[in-house]
Amino acid sequence: MVKPRLYEQVLERLRAHVAEAGLRAGDRLPAERDLAASLGVSRASVKQAIVVLEVQGLIETRHGGGTYLVRGTLDVEPVEQLVERRKQLPDVLDAREALETKLAELAAERRTADELEDIRQALDFMRDEVAEGGFGMEGDRRFHAAVTAAAHSSLLAEFMKSIAGQITESRTESLRQPGRPPRSLAQHTAIYEAIAAGEPKKAAAAMRKHVRTVAKVRLLTWEPEA
Structure with a gap:
């Protein structure tokens, strides 16, 4: 069985974080450094996970303005797909x-x-x-x-x-x-x-x-x- 990439594990943790925090469409995600600290992972892994979420249209990164949810959940498509x-x-x-x-x-x-x-x-x-x-x-x-x-x-x-x-x-x-x-x-x-x-x-x-x-x-x- 192929071991999930670290950032794929981070994706699942981010999904759970959004659900537990009750975040909704339009809400801002915490800064990458804060997410890394709260999830217990490196900032690089968080950055990779954020890019995947952006590719899937689940979040929107605004230059100089943070990262925001496009929808109220992070139902992530498997990376291999x-x-x-x-x-x-x-x-x-x-x-x-x-x-x-x-x-x-x-x-x-x-x-x-x-x-x-x-x-x-x-x-x-x-x-x-x-x-x-x-x-x-x-x-x-x-x-x-x-x-x-x-x-x-x-x-x-x-x-x-x-x-x-x-x-x-x-x-x-x-x-x-x-x-x-x-x-x-x-x-x-x-x-x-x-x-x-x-x-x-x-x-x-x-x-x-x-x-x-x-x-x-x-x-x-x-x-x-x-």
């Missing part, structure tokens, strides 16, 4: 850019009035999610599914279906980045407007810009500790 996703994510994002850029272009050419309404409703759903403080993940899923349907390309739709699980992971990774949900919503709006106007090139460009934003995630800059 993070490492595996880090390996796969670039390929998934490449596939998304190739497929979804073309789907947006085709949707601008082929969409029906009903399909355009489906895209708009998905946009509204995500807007409501974000307004209520959520990540907007279900609205995001509905939006991209509606664009795919409006493209009327059964083969491209099948390709999208074949990587649906990986797309969900990339969506989760992107939308939990600080400040990302409203930015994603604005980009969805630009895609919708281009499709509504029947402008294929503009729709493709807007989708390409969006997927490249999706690719800007903390996970890809993380270097796992041995």
